[in-house]
Amino acid sequence: MKRRAPLIAKLTRSRYMPPWLPEAGYGDFADSNRLTDAQVRMISDWVAQGAKFGNLADLPAPPRFTSGWQLGPPDLIVEAKQAFALPAAGTDVYWNFIFTPPIDRLRYVRAVEVRPGDKRLVHHAAIVVDRSHWGREQEKSPGAGFPGMELTNRRSVFDPDDGHFLFWKPGGAPYVEPDGLAWRLAPGDDLVLNTHLRPSGKPEQVRPSIGLYFTDKPQTRYPMLVQLEHDGALNIPPGARDFMVSDDFKLPLDADVLAVYPHAHYLGKVLEGYATLPDGKRKWLIRIPDWDQNWQTVYRYKDPVFLPKGTVVSMRFHYDNSAANVRNPNQPPKLVSAGNHATDEMGHLWLQVLPRAAGDRRVELDEALMKHRLEKYPDDFRAHMILGALLLARANAGAAVPMAEAALRIQPKDAEARNLLGSAFMGVGRVPEAIVQFQQAVALRPDFVNARFNLGNAFARSNRWQEAIGEYNRVLAAYPNDGLAKQKFAQALVQYGDALLKDGKRSEAAAQYGKALSLDPKNEAAKARLQNR
Incomplete structure (x- = not known):
């Protein structure tokens, strides 16, 4: 210990040790490893005085490390x-x-x-x-x-x-x-x-x-991970000492921030996250003045950080692509862009956000995030898909059609996009076009049960009964206990029976009504038709 005392003083003064990246005063975090200024001075004074032993009776017990599972045997x-x-x-x-x-x-x-x-x-x-x-x-x-x-x-x-x-x-x-x-x-x-x-x-x-x-205690509160990023702007020239990437997102609701996780690679230097409140005041979430990805972690706040609706959350990440950056893996420096290799770059600020209102409000937050993402990346497939599905769920199929079409233009071989567009077509009465989309969806993914269910509904709506029955049978083969599939199948069988009855095929119609009742014993239409035979 005494031999290494000068090094201990040097590393604690520089705050290289103990490792703690966030700057003091820019977020109040739990489990902080940061030494106070008084503690750093005490270590320096101790070393200057010869690093002498104190009273051995005051020596704390050595730490005890768990060799197995830290929380005990898992379930x-x-x-x-x-x-x-x-x-x-x-x-x-x-x-x-x-x-x-x-x-x-x-x-x-x-x-x-x-x-x-x-x-x-x-x-x-x-x-x-x-x-x-x-x-x-x-x-x-x-x-x-x-x-x-x-x-x-x-x-x-x-x-x-x-x-x-x-x-x-x-x-x-x-x-x-x-x-x-x-x-x-x-x-x-x-x-x-x-x-x-x-x-x-x-x-x-x-x-x-x-x-x-x-x-045994169920989930009653529903946080969401909100990601700020602008990897599309990461194109760092060689020699650039202060290349900045930014992103800003306005919260659509009152929320608490529970934790923060900043992430960059070797060129990251100064990483900042802050919130601008509706009254214009700034509230810091985190600031890291000398990023080192070797010590990255999730930082949890001692107390939740409240941000009212309309707060703008911001990230400002600065990168150093110069030869002076000792962590730069490229010597001499070269152009670095975003990518999935360690020598590429990233700039992500993740926030764990818990809406204050009762219930699960994540969809509202997700919608705002996807709209923001389209502002940055107009050709973002996922954003088009999520916003299209939300429009469809709100019975706005007319607006969902162009959103789904945009997603399909971006990824024409995606079965989910075909299924979404088919569902939007159904909502506006374009059933033949919907059938084409559902058929292409199941051709791309034969095990795509939801698309098969939708295809069965579209066939039934077009009075193509045998084809509808075939799709419903495939759905029930995959999910034999699916109540909704049984109800839809039963409804289609009743309609098929009605069509047979119009053609004078009474016994065949009765058979369909019987099948419908076996699938859905509560189907009143099937009951009434069998009683009136």
Whole structure:
């Protein structure tokens, strides 16, 4: 200790140690590692006086580190199906492992812990809840995992992404969600673990596991992760010492900010996030004067930061692409743009936002975010899809049609876009065009049950009964207990029976009414027709 005392004084004065990136006075964070000015002076004075031992009786007990699961035995442990073979050398690797927890009912998760295997190999990791199984579509074989840094989760517009930071880094402690904020996990949901891996100099096997801690207290409050970014503007010339990227988003409702996660790569220098209140006053959310991605983490506030409706949340990220930047991986510097490699750049400011109003207000927040995204990126596929679906849900099919058409122009081979456009066509009475879109959707994704259900409805509306029955049968084969599918199928069978009855085919009509009643015993039309035979 005494031999290293001068180095300790130097590193604490420079605030290189202990590692804590946020600047004091720019956000009041829980679990801060930052030394106070008085503590730094005390260390310097101690070193100047010879780094002498104090009274040994005042020595605190050494820290005790848990060797196993930090929160005790998890309620459920899931392990990656296959290990990933990390090469001995080369650039950083981003690999995604898929876990499907074996649960048979809806559960609420109060905490999650990642066991990465050899911690030397994993720089950090994050979990994404995948309810649509988009991750599986990226795998070459089941359980193999897939590469990629930036993940785009395909999800329902009315089920926004779970608003939780499920983040892991070496030395970090698992976070236990407060009552009412546990996140839901349904049977069949996948957990995608996005890992940042670093070669060690020899071939390694990486096979992580995840521990889940459940609670019987359901979710009653619904946060959302709000992302500020402008990666489209990241085009940093070589030699640029202060290249800035900005984004501003106006909150459509009163909300509390619970946590913040800034993210950039090697060229990030000064990272700022702040809020401008409706009265013009500025409230700082975070400021990092000397970014180092090796120490990135999620910062949780001691107390929620209240932001009223109309507050403008801003990010200002500054980058240094000069040779003087000791973290610049390119010497000499070269042009750097946004991308999914470690030597590319990113500029993201994530906020965990909890609307103040009762109930789930995430859709309102999501709509404002997607409108803002279209202002930055007019050809953004996801924004067109979400806004189109919202318009359709509000019975504004006429406005949904051009939104869905725009999405389809951007990604003409996307089955979801075809299904959305078909649904919008149905809403404005363009049934033949709707049928074409639904048919193309199921051709692109034969297992797309929702599109098959919509196709069955469109066939029924066109009196194409046999084709409608065929699609409904396929839907029920996939979801035999789907009540809505049974109701729609029964309605179609009654209409088909009526058509047969008009042609004088009484026995065939009765058979259809009987099938309808077996599917939906509450179908009054089928009951009445059978009674009046």
